[in-house]
Amino acid sequence: MTALAGGGRGHQGQLKPRSGPAATASGAGPAGAGAGQAGTAVVRPTRLGPSHVLVAAGFLLSAALVSVLVGPADLPAKGVLEEIAGKLPFVHLRAGLGTTGDVVLWQLRMPRMVLGGLVGAMLAVAGASYQGVFSNALADPYLLGVASGAGLGATLAIVYAPGESVGPVSALPAAAFAGALVAVAATFALARPKSYERSAASLVLAGVAVAAFFTAVQTFIQQEQNSVDLTVVYSWILGGLSTAGWSQVELVLPYVLVAAAALFACRRLLDVLAVGDEEATSVGVRAQRVRLVVVAAATLGTAAAVSVSGLIGFVGIIVPHTIRLLAGPSYRRIIPLSLMYGAGFLILADLLARTVLSPQEVPLGVVTAFLGAPFFLIVLRQARRTG
DSSP: OHHHHSOGGGGHHHHGGGOSHHHHHTTOSGGGHHHHHTTOOOOOOOSOOHHHHHHHHHHHHHHHHHHHHOSSSOOOHHHHHHHHHHTSTTOOOOOOSOHHHHHIIIIIIHHHHHHHHHHHHHHHHHHHHHHHHHTOTTOOTTTTSHHHHHHHHHHHHHHHSTTOEETTEEHHHHHHHHHHHHHHHHHHHHHOOSSSOOOHHHHHHHHHHHHHHHHHHHHHHHHTSOHHHHHHHHHHHHOOOTTOOHHHHHHHHHHHHHHHHHHHHTHHHHHHHTTOHHHHHHTTOOHHHHHHHHHHHHHHHHHHHHHHHOOOOSHHHHHHHHHHHHHOSOHHHHHHHHHHHHHHHHHHHHHHHHHTTTTSOOOHHHHHHHHHHHHHHHHHHHHHHHO
16 A cells, blocks of 8 residues: 555545545535635545445345345245354354255355355446546446456357366366456557556557457357357356356455455545546555556456356446445445445345246346446436536
C-alpha cells in the first residue's frame, strides 16, 4: 500500500476530506473547496459500517442455506442443518442424513454452492474494480478480452484434448485459464505506448480488438467440428456449475483469495483515483501504478473464475451498481460488499437455473443475462444522462 500510494501515513489525513466519489458529489473536490470551508458541503461517510456487514452476511448466509436445502433430491431441512452443524468445531451432533443424503449434500450441493459463491464474489468485485480504474460505469470483467481468451482456450481443450488433464487438473479449466491470461497479455502489449503509462481508452480499444480476433479463431475452429463437440463448446460458453466439484473449488480458491485481497487493499486508493489523477498525484498516489495493480488482480481472478464456470455475464454490473444505490459510491464500501453480495447473488441465480425448469437445467449465463440485460440498459441510460 505504501509503495502504491507513495505517501505513507503522512497522507492519510489529507485523503479523508475528499475520499472518492462521495466527496466529489458533495462538493468536497477542488471545485467545491470553498463551499466545503463555508460549511455548505456535506461529506458522506465512506467507512464500512457494522450494519452493512451484518445485512450482507445475512444475505449470503441465507442464499447458501437455501441453495443446499433446495434441489431435486428431497432432503429434510432438519437433517441437512444437523449434518452441517455436526461439521463445526466443538459441536457434537449425530449425522442427520443417511448415506445417500450425505453424498448429495457434500458431493453435489455443497461444492456447487461454494464454487458459485467464489465465482460470484470474484466477478462482482472485479467489475467494481474495473469501473473504478476506468471511471466507466459500464466496465465489466470481460472488458480486456478475458471472455474471448477463455472461450478460445476451452474450445481448443474440448476439440483437441477431450478428457485430458494437466497434472491433477482437467485440461478444460487449465486451457480456459491460460487462454484468458494470453488474451489479457495481448491486450496490454497492444495498448502499451512508447511511454510506461497506459491510458484507459487504449486498453479498452485493444481489448475489443483482441476479443474480436480470438472470437474469430474460435468460430473458425468450431466450423470444422462435429455436433457433439459444438454442443459441449456452447454449453461451456453459456456458463454453468452443473459439473462443480471440490477439485474445481481447490483450483480456483487460491487465485480468488489473492486477487480479492489485492483489490481489498486498494479500495481506498480507488476512492482517491475518482477525484482525478492530478489530485491523486498531489497527495502522493501513483495513479498508473495503482491502475496496473488493480487491473492485474481483477483479471487474474476473473480468468480463474471463468475457467471453472464458463462465461457468466452481467454479475460485475448488477452487483456493484446495486451496492452504490444501497450504500453509496465509496469503494471502501463497494469492494467488500461486492464480495458478499456477489457470492449470494450467483448462488441464488444458480439455484434458479437448476430449479425453474427442473429436471432440466437452464444455463447459468442465460439466467444472469435475463436479469442483467434490463439492468444494463438502466445503467446505460443513467450514464448517458450524467454524461
